[in-house]
Amino acid sequence: MRKQRSDGQETRQNLLAAAGEIFAAKGFRETTIAEICKQAEANTAAVSYHFGSKEALYVESWRHAFTRSLSIYPPDGGVKAEAPAEERLHGRIRAIMRRIIDPQSHDFDIFHKEMANPTGLLATAMQESMEQIFTGLNRLVCELLDQKPGAHEVQLCAMSIRAQCFGPLLHARCRKSVQGLPTTGLEPLLEDVEQLADHVTRFSLAGIRALRPRHPQQSHNEVGP
Amino acid sequence: MRKQRSDGQETRQNLLAAAGEIFAAKGFRETTIAEICKQAEANTAAVSYHFGSKEALYVESWRHAFTRSLSIYPPDGGVKAEAPAEERLHGRIRAIMRRIIDPQSHDFDIFHKEMANPTGLLATAMQESMEQIFTGLNRLVCELLDQKPGAHEVQLCAMSIRAQCFGPLLHARCRKSVQGLPTTGLEPLLEDVEQLADHVTRFSLAGIRALRPRHPQQSHNEVGP
DNA sequence: AAATAAATCAAATATACATTTAACTTATTT
DNA sequence: AAATAAGTTAAATGTATATTTGATTTATTT
Numbered sequence: 001m002r003k004q005r006s007d008g009q010e011t012r013q014n015l016l017a018a019a020g021e022i023f024a025a026k027g028f029r030e031t032t033i034a035e036i037c038k039q040a041e042a043n044t045a046a047v048s049y050h051f052g053s054k055e056a057l058y059v060e061s062w063r064h065a066f067t068r069s070l071s072i073y074p075p076d077g078g079v080k081a082e083a084p085a086e087e088r089l090h091g092r093i094r095a096i097m098r099r100i101i102d103p104q105s106h107d108f109d110i111f112h113k114e115m116a117n118p119t120g121l122l123a124t125a126m127q128e129s130m131e132q133i134f135t136g137l138n139r140l141v142c143e144l145l146d147q148k149p150g151a152h153e154v155q156l157c158a159m160s161i162r163a164q165c166f167g168p169l170l171h172a173r174c175r176k177s178v179q180g181l182p183t184t185g186l187e188p189l190l191e192d193v194e195q196l197a198d199h200v201t202r203f204s205l206a207g208i209r210a211l212r213p214r215h216p217q218q219s220h221n222e223v224g225p
Numbered sequence: 226m227r228k229q230r231s232d233g234q235e236t237r238q239n240l241l242a243a244a245g246e247i248f249a250a251k252g253f254r255e256t257t258i259a260e261i262c263k264q265a266e267a268n269t270a271a272v273s274y275h276f277g278s279k280e281a282l283y284v285e286s287w288r289h290a291f292t293r294s295l296s297i298y299p300p301d302g303g304v305k306a307e308a309p310a311e312e313r314l315h316g317r318i319r320a321i322m323r324r325i326i327d328p329q330s331h332d333f334d335i336f337h338k339e340m341a342n343p344t345g346l347l348a349t350a351m352q353e354s355m356e357q358i359f360t361g362l363n364r365l366v367c368e369l370l371d372q373k374p375g376a377h378e379v380q381l382c383a384m385s386i387r388a389q390c391f392g393p394l395l396h397a398r399c400r401k402s403v404q405g406l407p408t409t410g411l412e413p414l415l416e417d418v419e420q421l422a423d424h425v426t427r428f429s430l431a432g433i434r435a436l437r438p439r440h441p442q443q444s445h446n447e448v449g450p
Numbered sequence: 451a452a453a454t455a456a457a458t459c460a461a462a463t464a465t466a467c468a469t470t471t472a473a474c475t476t477a478t479t480t
Numbered sequence: 481a482a483a484t485a486a487g488t489t490a491a492a493t494g495t496a497t498a499t500t501t502g503a504t505t506t507a508t509t510t
Contacts, residue, residue, distance in 0.1 A: 011457080027342045029254050032497060043459050048499060050457090115395070116341030117252045118403040155414055156424045159393050167388025170340070178343040189380055199381040206435030207428035236487080258468065268489050273469060275487095 012050050014040035019061035024109035025177070028058055028119045055121055062122055065107040066129050073099040075133045085143050086205060092137055093165055093204075094197040100169040101193050112170055137161065144208050153211050160207060164200045169193075237275045239265035244286035249334035250402070253283055253344045280346055287347055290332040291354050298324040300358045310368050311430060317362055318390055318429075319422040325394040326418050337395055362386065369433050378436050385432060389425045394418075 018040035022031050033054055037044045051057040077091025100108045107129075114122050141158045142149050172190035189196065243265035247256050258279055262269045276282040302316025325333045332354075339347050366383045367374050400412070414421065 027254075029252075030342065033499085034497070043457095044498085045459070045500080046457085054498070113341045115399045116338045117255065118399065120403055123403055152414065156421070157428065159414075160389050160425065160428050163388045163392025164385050167392055168384050174340045174343065178345050178348055189377065189384075196381070200385065202435060203382065203385050203429075203432035206431045210427060210431030257466085259466095268487095269468085270470080270489070271487085279468065 011040065011042045011046055015042060015046060015050060015057065016061050016064045019057050020065040020106040020110070023058060023061055024065070024106035024113075027113040027117055028054075028121070029117070033057075055119075058119070059121055059125060062107065062110050062125060065105070065110060066125075069099055069102075069105045069107045070129075070132065072102075072105075075136050085140060086201075089140055089144065089161075089205065090197065090201045092140065093161065093200050094194070096133070096162075096165040097169060097193045097197050097200075100166070100173070108170070109173065112173075134158070134162070141208065144205070145212055157204070157208050157211065161200070161204050164204065168196060236265065236267045236271055240267060240271060240275060240282065241286050241289045244282050245290040245331040245335070248283060248286055249290070249331035249338070252338040252342055253279075253346070254342070280344075283344070284346055284350060287332065287335050287350060290330070290335060291350075294324055294327075294330045294332045295354075295357065297327075297330075300361050310365060311426075314365055314369065314386075314430065315422065315426045317365065318386065318425050319419070321358070321387075321390040322394060322418045322422050322425075325391070325398070333395070334398065337398075359383070359387070366433065369430070370437055372438075382429070382433050382436065386425070386429050389429065393421060 015036065018036045019031075022036050022039065025031075031054075033044050033047050036057075037046060040046075047054065047057050051060055073095045075092060075095055076088065077093075077095035079088050079091030081088075083091075099105055110122075111126060114126065138149060138154065138158050141154050141161070142151075145151070145153055145157060147154050168190055172187075175187070240261065243261045244256075247261050247264065250256075258269055258272050261282075262271060265271075272279060272282050276285055298320045300317060300320055301313065302318075302320035304313050304316030306313075308316075324330055335347075336351060339351065363374060363379065363383050366379050366386070367376075370376070370378055370382060372379050397412075397416075
């Protein structure tokens with residue numbers, strides 16, 4: 001067994017990085033191997049050599065981006081498991097939002113484009129990845145609602161929260177990538193993720209409480225400013 | 226001035242219909258003129274002849290789809306302007322959801338793909354169209370919050386509501402278009418739009434009330450089953 | 451230093467597709 | 481019925497781009 005040349009892994013990494021960035025910006029179909037290779041300072045044949053095909057590079061670059069992103073933004077947002085449920089929710093919401101807004105994170109852009117325009121290539125990889133983020137959120141909602149995981153209310157509330165995290169930020173990202181759009185006056189709101197996270201947390205806690213089976217009124221601790 | 230041949234307008238309409246359907250399913254770039262023309266039973270040169278280019282057909286087909294959709298699902302959901310604000314909110318939410326879920330409506334699919342993967346061609350057309358739907362919702366939120374249109378709370382709450390309307394349904398649509406995805410057990414929830422609309426209304430009204438400047442407690446009429 | 455495997459490269463190949471062209475049909479007008 | 485304009489058509493053109501090829505370079509081993 002012979003050692004590999006050192007520059008082999010380097011081009012491979014360069015390709016992964018460039019691919020993540022460009023696939024995120026343009027989606028699978030509109031991305032050309034030529035562009036990726038130019039940015040990675042590699043020859044076009046390098047993709048075929050290192051990954052086999054454009055498709056395989058696509059999948060690998062998604063995994064790469066997601067792994068990176070998950071390690072930087074752990075799903076619990078760094079909030080301790082012993083903290084009150086309200087704070088834990090706030091942590092999770094912040095984690096999702098920070099991840100999406102981070103211009104270095106490309107996994108959500110790729111994800112979004114893949115949802116809108118499925119190639120089918122990421123189906124299983126994404127399914128697994130998303131679960132890592134969402135099951136924790138689901139459990140937390142169970143706890144807040146005081147219900148079993150399967151309950152309709154739980155599914156619906158979790159859905160409401162997820163949607164509020166994704167929607168506005170993807171919207172913001174999109175606006176940036178198209179120039180010449182008239183501004184709507186709510187751009188500053190979208191810039192301030194912390195404020196957005198506070199809002200979604202408060203809004204959602206109120207929504208959850210409204211659905212909770214009537215109990216002796218419990219902790220109404222608010223989270224946020 | 227000479228009369229036009231009747232079959233001209235017919236192919237034109239066929240092209241618009243086919244284009245809406247296929248652009249919605251595949252997005253601009255992955256759609257080929259050949260496929261549209263095949264479905265419209267027209268020659269490939271017909272696009273050039275009737276619309277000038279693929280780009281122009283794209284824009285026209287969006288307008289066509291949106292106009293149709295708006296006339297079938299008026300933004301107020303058919304709820305009278307005199308009805309209580311809670312019911313009017315319910316109506317608007319239902320209208321958005323029904324429109325998205327209708328398999329004959331292609332405007333939201335095109336919209337979504339354009340957001341994810343902007344061609345830039347629809348920027349202005351979409352801006353105008355969306356406003357028709359959203360300004361009404363914004364005014365309503367103002368009323369519910371008892372605040373001025375520009376207030377941060379209003380923008381944030383309106384955003385929360387919009388996100389809850391779009392997110393789950395687009396999600397549902399996407400799942401249908403990719404086969405071989407493991408089911409998650411929450412598909413039935415997504416099928417039942419009315420239930421979903423009820424949930425989002427209730428959840429959001431609670432969220433809004435939590436943000437409302439303290440007043441003598443007012444009408445707490447619930448909407449839904 | 452020679453041998454070898456890994457990696458890179460420029461150029462060639464092949465395919466997919468939007469658009470154009472110019473001939474051909476069909477309906478309407480005079 | 482001849483003339484004309486609208487509309488349709490098959491085939492041709494040109495461009496973009498994924499992938500392959502075979503030669504070439506580079507680092508490591510013997």
